[in-house]
Amino acid sequence: MIMHRTDQTLAIRALKSAAPYIRMYKGKIFVVKAGGGVFGDSAATRGLIEQIGILHYFGVRVVLVHGGGPQLTELSDALGVPTRMIEGRRVTDERSIDVTAMVLNGLINTRILAICRDLNIDAIGISGVDAGLVRCHRRAPVTLGNGGETVDYGFVGDIDGVDTTVIRKLLDDGLMPVISPLSADASGVLLNINADTVAAALGAALGAEKLVLCTGAPGILERVEDPGSLISYTDLRGLERLRSEGRIVDGMLPKAKAIESAVACIASTSCRTNRARGSSRRCSPTRAPARSSWPM
Numbered sequence: 001m002i003m004h005r006t007d008q009t010l011a012i013r014a015l016k017s018a019a020p021y022i023r024m025y026k027g028k029i030f031v032v033k034a035g036g037g038v039f040g041d042s043a044a045t046r047g048l049i050e051q052i053g054i055l056h057y058f059g060v061r062v063v064l065v066h067g068g069g070p071q072l073t074e075l076s077d078a079l080g081v082p083t084r085m086i087e088g089r090r091v092t093d094e095r096s097i098d099v100t101a102m103v104l105n106g107l108i109n110t111r112i113l114a115i116c117r118d119l120n121i122d123a124i125g126i127s128g129v130d131a132g133l134v135r136c137h138r139r140a141p142v143t144l145g146n147g148g149e150t151v152d153y154g155f156v157g158d159i160d161g162v163d164t165t166v167i168r169k170l171l172d173d174g175l176m177p178v179i180s181p182l183s184a185d186a187s188g189v190l191l192n193i194n195a196d197t198v199a200a201a202l203g204a205a206l207g208a209e210k211l212v213l214c215t216g217a218p219g220i221l222e223r224v225e226d227p228g229s230l231i232s233y234t235d236l237r238g239l240e241r242l243r244s245e246g247r248i249v250d251g252m253l254p255k256a257k258a259i260e261s262a263v264a265c266i267a268s269t270s271c272r273t274n275r276a277r278g279s280s281r282r283c284s285p286t287r288a289p290a291r292s293s294w295p296m
Contacts, residue, residue: 018058026059028209029171033199033258035215036068039108046115048214052176053121061171063202064123065179067195068108075099075107086151087144088253092192097155100192104180112178123176128183129190131166134159134198136183136191157183157191159198162205200258213255220256222247236260 032052039045056062069090073083076099084091092100109125116123128134136157143150170177181198184190196213203211220239222229224247234242239256242248248256 022058025055025209027061029061029063029206030055030210030212031063031065031199031203031206031208032212032214033065033195034067035195035213036066036070036072036108037215039066039068039111040070045111049112049115049121050119053116053119056121056176063167063171063177063179063206063208064112065181065195065199065202066104066108066112067181068103071107072100072103075103086153089153089156089194090192091151092154092156094155097190097192101182101190104182109178109180116176116178121176122174123178124170125178125180126166126170127180128193128198132163133166133179134181134183134193134201135161135163135186136193137185138189138191155189155191157185157193159193159201162201164202164205167202167206194258196255196258197261200261204261211258213258215255220248220252 034048038048052062052064072090076083076096079095079099081095081099083096090096105125105127109127113123113125126133128136134157136159139153139156139158141150141152167177167179179198179202181193181195182190183193183198199211199213202208220231220234220242221227222231222242231238231242239248239260243253243256
């Protein structure tokens, strides 16, 4: 490809702007979680992976965790398997767990790897089951605070621990792990775990420099019905206020919980981003409050 002088100037300018970030983050670990909503659009999927690929090429050690909620709902409906969501979390019965494995470990994971192959990104697909990556147990019935309803989430797992050995080996070999959040208990029973929760646990266990939650939503909103009420920065106290006032609902609830878990553990920064714009939308450092930029 022959670049015109204008193109060369723009490319040089872009590289100069990116240089400080490259020096700052080269060799650091970023855990990126992409929700299933991103994968409903092939162009958006490719655009996201292209941006992640840039980080990978410049030496950032990227761990990609993916969801697949919309695709799981679509296939469940096609197979006549009912879908039930409670506070943003999916109830998974015996039929649903098979569909979950098909979508997460099969459809979504493989499609991501296919795009990685096209973009010359050396990626390996694994799940929480592989090499004991995510240890978990089946969640006991939960009594909800809004009315005292007791809910059995079925084949849903709560994390007991994370063994990062396999991820570190892949990263040391220059490979990018692409992780499905499905795991199994000690008896080998498959369990569905929320992808935001898995990403937060991995970020903490790996001592990640950043945890980035990518979704089609614009971010955390002051007023759910108003997309223009985007909150660019908040802290844990602010998150708790938003939740108690009913401003964090549905699918944002597990994301807020994942952010809190990451901040409470080791991950140095938890960022909530808009994948369409590629800019930082939500940051909660573990130390002094500060904003964080996302050079993508």
